[in-house]
Amino acid sequence: MIDRRNFLKLSAVGGGAVFMSGLFGAAQAVGTGYDDFYFVQLSDSHWGYKGPANPDAQNTLRQAVAHVNALEVPPDFIVFTGDLTHTTDDPAERRRRMTEFKEIVSALNVKTVHFLPGEHDASLDNGAAFQEMFGATHYSFDHKGVHFIAIDNVSDPGARIGEAQLAWLKADLAKQAKDARIVVLTHRPLFDLAPKWDWATRDGAQAIELLMPYQNVTVFYGHIHQENHYMSGHIPHHAAKSLIFPLPAPGSQQARTPLPYDPQQPGKGLGFREIEAEPKEASYQLVEFPVVKG
């Protein structure tokens, strides 16, 4: 008999880690209208970054695009969870970087890509350039029985979601059944992962409170440039690797400086993930990939 408790299991399969997340036993309550699918999460490409943490920065995003295109079965869609570009004080340069980024990712074979902003894209102009180039900074959509919600916790430079967006989130959630399959996409962690490194959302607890009554919620985010898995109550939060440079484990040292570049292993610590959704079981299988196909 399957235990109905929260289930989290990490195991190694082939060259990549597989992470399963979800509620066992939820399938019995589900009706029709669900269909398995998978999507890809890319994050933190910081296009425009120049520095010692990644001397190969001009190529990393293109390599990731090539690897995604080489996947045996194309994903239904791709989500890009923020920091598409590296910040700049110059509004024209910001738009130039976003234009170049769009040109590079236009080579993806998968044409449905959902973009979210990171603080490097949006915090210095409250999301103005991002909205011009990519559209809304928060939104929701449905795919094969799963309700996706993109939350913007970066257009406010103080890392607040804000009252207006929280009201929108509350209204959006109100249309969902309590056992709906809900995936939240965002950039910063919604919980206090490491506030002393600014790895938090100032009013993230209010968003989590709104999500809590829903039985099947999973959060995917970026920002911290590494894989991380955390439970707040029954809600799993999964951070993705970056496509520029890895950062140290949360709060593990005084400063959040990038891990040193290793010329012997240029893509070390970088990557993207597949998320295989099984809406009927309310479970997600995460498969991690390196930037360059091995």
Place this chain on the structure above:
Amino acid sequence: MQMSKRRFLMLAPLSVAALALAKPVKKEKVIKIEARKFRFAPNMIELKKGEAVVLELTAVDFPHGFSVPELKVRADLVMGKPVQVRLQPQEEGQFTFLCDNFCGSGHEEMAGTIVVKA
């Protein structure tokens, strides 16, 4: 009986002195901190455990934030206008403070340490 003006002037300074003796007013230690892209100056502050201090922060080029998460202290800084934050740390240790209002390409390095000693 009405007090003469001369006698009142003589007593007045004594009264102030007595009040000061009865209720000593301890002047708060003020530490001035400048916040600019992308550093706090000073970025190392030594305090004594239990010591009440005022951090007077002035942002010179951007409305930076100031946060000491482990001490549950934060403030929004205002450009050119000192903002005062009162602290009285009750435990020894090292506590990171940071700018928590994204300010640009060096934002991630804009941090410092408060060292609290016995």
